[in-house]
Amino acid sequence: MKRKLANLYLILIFIILYAPIIFLIVYSFSEGETMTNFHGFTWSHYHTLFTDPRMLAIVANTLLVALLSSLIATLVGTLGALGINRTTKRVTREALLTMNNVLMVSPDVIIGASFLIFFTMLGIPLGFGSVLMSHIAFEIPIVVLMVLPRLREMSSSMLDAAQDLGATTRQLLSRVVIPFISPGIFAGFFMALTYSLDDFAVTFFVTGNGFSTLSVEIYSRARQGINLEINALSGVMFLFSLLLVGGYYWIQQASHRHKQRKRGVTS
Numbered sequence: 001m002k003r004k005l006a007n008l009y010l011i012l013i014f015i016i017l018y019a020p021i022i023f024l025i026v027y028s029f030s031e032g033e034t035m036t037n038f039h040g041f042t043w044s045h046y047h048t049l050f051t052d053p054r055m056l057a058i059v060a061n062t063l064l065v066a067l068l069s070s071l072i073a074t075l076v077g078t079l080g081a082l083g084i085n086r087t088t089k090r091v092t093r094e095a096l097l098t099m100n101n102v103l104m105v106s107p108d109v110i111i112g113a114s115f116l117i118f119f120t121m122l123g124i125p126l127g128f129g130s131v132l133m134s135h136i137a138f139e140i141p142i143v144v145l146m147v148l149p150r151l152r153e154m155s156s157s158m159l160d161a162a163q164d165l166g167a168t169t170r171q172l173l174s175r176v177v178i179p180f181i182s183p184g185i186f187a188g189f190f191m192a193l194t195y196s197l198d199d200f201a202v203t204f205f206v207t208g209n210g211f212s213t214l215s216v217e218i219y220s221r222a223r224q225g226i227n228l229e230i231n232a233l234s235g236v237m238f239l240f241s242l243l244l245v246g247g248y249y250w251i252q253q254a255s256h257r258h259k260q261r262k263r264g265v266t267s
Contacts, residue, residue, distance in 0.1 A: 046232045
């Protein structure tokens with residue numbers, strides 16, 4: 001009985017989460033201009049979307065910021081996790097973790113306003129650079145939290161064995177540590193990429209005239225009234241998110257199969 005109630009609860013949660021998304025996507029294929037009634041199937045809204053030069057430029061801006069910020073944040077976050085893991089003093093380690101988690105628990109509005117004041121004080125123009133730096137800043141803690149558990153799972157005896165066999169620090173990092181924590185690195189990268197694509201509050205504060213991202217553009221157009229091109233854009237972004245999740249799952253499964261084959265060979 002409890003299992004059935006748990007399954008019903010999960011089904012209800014998924015319906016609540018996905019019903020609005022499905023509603024948007026369904027009406028992106030409607031011939032009408034409103035979401036009151038479905039007026040027949042059409043691809044016209046998607047055609048309008050992919051022939052809109054401004055929207056295509058915004059999509060390119062969004063993907064460029066997301067990819068660059070995720071790559072940089074993954075590199076910095078991985079190095080940060082390595083540094084925190086190597087810290088021997090517990091007080092120092094806890095202090096570093098607390099500082100790392102500040103951006104995770106702080107409201108996005110506060111973070112965005114802080115970045116806006118910071119860039120204004122330094123005279124940094126708002127635009128691509130300010131958005132990129134802001135995204136890197138709030139993505140780094142995510143990567144650290146994804147990589148750090150993998151580092152804690154790594155046995156110190158494995159590192160000692162590699163050093164006893166004559167491995168240098170560089171070889172130890174590239175051939176032992178990085179391969180072991182690679183699932184955490186990939187998880188951090190995909191999480192950072194997702195957060196960057198999804199972020200609105202921080203981006204809204206630090207974007208300038210002539211530069212916009214999808215989240216800010218969707219908000220601006222939604223305020224002007226219902227436009228089914230927004231539905232089409234939402235459908236495309238949802239499909240892109242599914243591809244990201246599928247890609248991450250495929251990488252995880254491929255890594256797991258590779259480890260299983262490696263264990264079978266060594267045994």
